[in-house]
Amino acid sequence: MIDDDPWTTLRTTAGTSTNDGHIGTSRVVYIGGDLWLDGPAGDPVARGLAGNPAAPFDVLLRLLDDHAEAVPAAFRRRADLPPAVVAAAMRHPLARVRGALAANRHIDPALRLRLLDDAERRVFELVREDPDLALPDRAFMPHLNWLVEQFRRDLMPPAELHGEVIEVAVRDRRAVRVVATHPEPLVRVIAVELLGRLDETSRKELRQALLHDDVPEVRAATAHFYAERERVQEPADLPVNGYAYRGLLSNLRLSPALIEHVLAAVDGREGADAMATNPTLPPEVVEALFNHSSADVRRSLAQREDLTGSQLARLAADPDASVRTAVSVHPALTEQEREEIDIDVTTAPRNPWIDLCWHVRGRLLPEPLPPLAESVRLATSVNPLLRQRAAVDPRLPAEVVTALSDDLDPGVRALLAHHHPAAPPELLLRVFLEYEYRRCGRGRLLALPNFPTVALARFADDQDPAVRRLVARDPQADPALVDRLTHDPDTAVRRAMAACPQLPVDRIVDLLDDAELAEPAARNPALPVDVMRERLASSSPSQGKR
Numbered sequence: 001m002i003d004d005d006p007w008t009t010l011r012t013t014a015g016t017s018t019n020d021g022h023i024g025t026s027r028v029v030y031i032g033g034d035l036w037l038d039g040p041a042g043d044p045v046a047r048g049l050a051g052n053p054a055a056p057f058d059v060l061l062r063l064l065d066d067h068a069e070a071v072p073a074a075f076r077r078r079a080d081l082p083p084a085v086v087a088a089a090m091r092h093p094l095a096r097v098r099g100a101l102a103a104n105r106h107i108d109p110a111l112r113l114r115l116l117d118d119a120e121r122r123v124f125e126l127v128r129e130d131p132d133l134a135l136p137d138r139a140f141m142p143h144l145n146w147l148v149e150q151f152r153r154d155l156m157p158p159a160e161l162h163g164e165v166i167e168v169a170v171r172d173r174r175a176v177r178v179v180a181t182h183p184e185p186l187v188r189v190i191a192v193e194l195l196g197r198l199d200e201t202s203r204k205e206l207r208q209a210l211l212h213d214d215v216p217e218v219r220a221a222t223a224h225f226y227a228e229r230e231r232v233q234e235p236a237d238l239p240v241n242g243y244a245y246r247g248l249l250s251n252l253r254l255s256p257a258l259i260e261h262v263l264a265a266v267d268g269r270e271g272a273d274a275m276a277t278n279p280t281l282p283p284e285v286v287e288a289l290f291n292h293s294s295a296d297v298r299r300s301l302a303q304r305e306d307l308t309g310s311q312l313a314r315l316a317a318d319p320d321a322s323v324r325t326a327v328s329v330h331p332a333l334t335e336q337e338r339e340e341i342d343i344d345v346t347t348a349p350r351n352p353w354i355d356l357c358w359h360v361r362g363r364l365l366p367e368p369l370p371p372l373a374e375s376v377r378l379a380t381s382v383n384p385l386l387r388q389r390a391a392v393d394p395r396l397p398a399e400v401v402t403a404l405s406d407d408l409d410p411g412v413r414a415l416l417a418h419h420h421p422a423a424p425p426e427l428l429l430r431v432f433l434e435y436e437y438r439r440c441g442r443g444r445l446l447a448l449p450n451f452p453t454v455a456l457a458r459f460a461d462d463q464d465p466a467v468r469r470l471v472a473r474d475p476q477a478d479p480a481l482v483d484r485l486t487h488d489p490d491t492a493v494r495r496a497m498a499a500c501p502q503l504p505v506d507r508i509v510d511l512l513d514d515a516e517l518a519e520p521a522a523r524n525p526a527l528p529v530d531v532m533r534e535r536l537a538s539s540s541p542s543q544g545k546r
């Protein structure tokens with residue numbers, strides 16, 4: 001077993017910013033959840049025993065009774081918790097214990113959904129954070145109701161209520177329908193701005209419901225919203241907010257005066273790149289933007305669906321590599337035309353499927369996948385960026401997976417390794433060893449069932465500590481080698497070896513008294529059960545005792 005230190009992950013992700021330079025709210029909230037569940041609370045031996053797959057039923061119950069503060073970090077990950085232990089944890093008075101089950105995707109969904117009614121907000125929010133869980137509408141009601149209450153008590157101005165409701169639905173599109181049908185008219189008024197996140201059928205259904213709402217203010221606000229979207233926008237309509245500013249320029253009908261205003265801005269760049277994607281932009285303005293001095297503007301033009309053959313050819317020959325790369329994925333191009341474009345994949349925007357931290361991506365619903373036939377077609381494209389789009393599709397048939405496993409592009413291989421359940425072991429190991437997306441995600445490969453375990457002891461002297469840790473996964477590793485690595489210069493390597501079943505039993509027992517390695521040693525499945533019971537019997541109960 002390899003010890004994944006959540007504190008190491010935290011240090012590399014906390015305080016990082018989103019692509020627009022702002023701290024992401026969902027990122028901060030989710031890291032807070034990790035801190036709440038994974039904090040080093042309780043006795044280290046008890047924390048290790050809570051995660052020990054060989055710990056018997058009575059040991060786990062004893063932990064819940066006498067060392068409850070030590071179990072959340074392990075219980076939120078374990079797939080093998082006995083039903084009686086789950087039942088005891090579900091009714092445990094310590095909220096962090098219940099929160100561990102709320103976050104554990106291996107627990108029966110029906111049981112986790114019961115925790116939506118938990119009195120502790122952090123517990124039911126952990127249930128809601130699972131993007132794959134079929135949530136009832138009431139999953140979002142407590143948070144929305146709390147926002148309304150804050151507003152009613154004059155603790156939140158209208159603009160803040162508006163922004164917070166938008167944030168709830170932006171983080172999770174499952175909340176849009178709840179916002180649109182909320183009993184509070186102030187919330188329903190906001191829903192019209194969120195309908196674009198839904199499929200066409202749901203969007204039309206809720207639009208009609210809002211247009212015929214029982215409350216006149218909701219009907220008026222909805223009608224006004226759509227009227228504004230049809231109205232030609234003038235310079236005076238430009239909002240101050242950067243997102244709204246760019247959203248207006250890229251989506252709404254613009255007057256000649258507004259177009260001129262944007263083009264005359266400082267350096268001619270402010271907003272021109274957003275305007276370049278506007279489908280209502282007059283053809284002569286679009287044509288003029290092809291001569292714009294900013295590569296950002298020309299790169300935005302590459303996103304337009306209405307480009308002519310000659311316009312595509314101009315972008316394909318652009319002096320800036322990022323522009324050529326952007327247009328190389330345009331759906332109107334043939335594969336032969338794509339092949340002739342000189343691209344640089346490093347200039348492409350970061351792929352959100354691989355670049356967002358897995359902590360964050362786990363909280364967001366990814367964009368819907370295209371039809372399988374489209375993914376299969378993209379998998380054979382000459383363009384690696386299009387093959388990357390195909391590689392995230394977990395439905396790809398075996399022959400396509402085999403072909404993409406040997407793809408020349410490392411991004412394709414990494415995305416396939418992360419997203420396809422049948423990614424072969426040799427691919428997972430190769431991606432781990434050559435991993436280029438160091439920001440996050442590498443450690444997740446180790447949790448995939450296909451990640452290999454054999455012949456990993458050969459990496460004992462690798463320069464990369466993360467690679468040396470692989471030795472602990474090898475069931476044939478020499479016990480003496482594992483023992484040697486418990487003295488490795490890297491802390492994470494030492495902890496991984498302390499949890500390795502190949503470590504001699506007497507050494508495992510000795511490490512229970514090592515301040516640094518007691519926890520991983522207690523998690524070692526080779527630790528004798530009688531030693532587990534003895535250590536618990538001799539330890540003092542924590543404040544988590546019921």
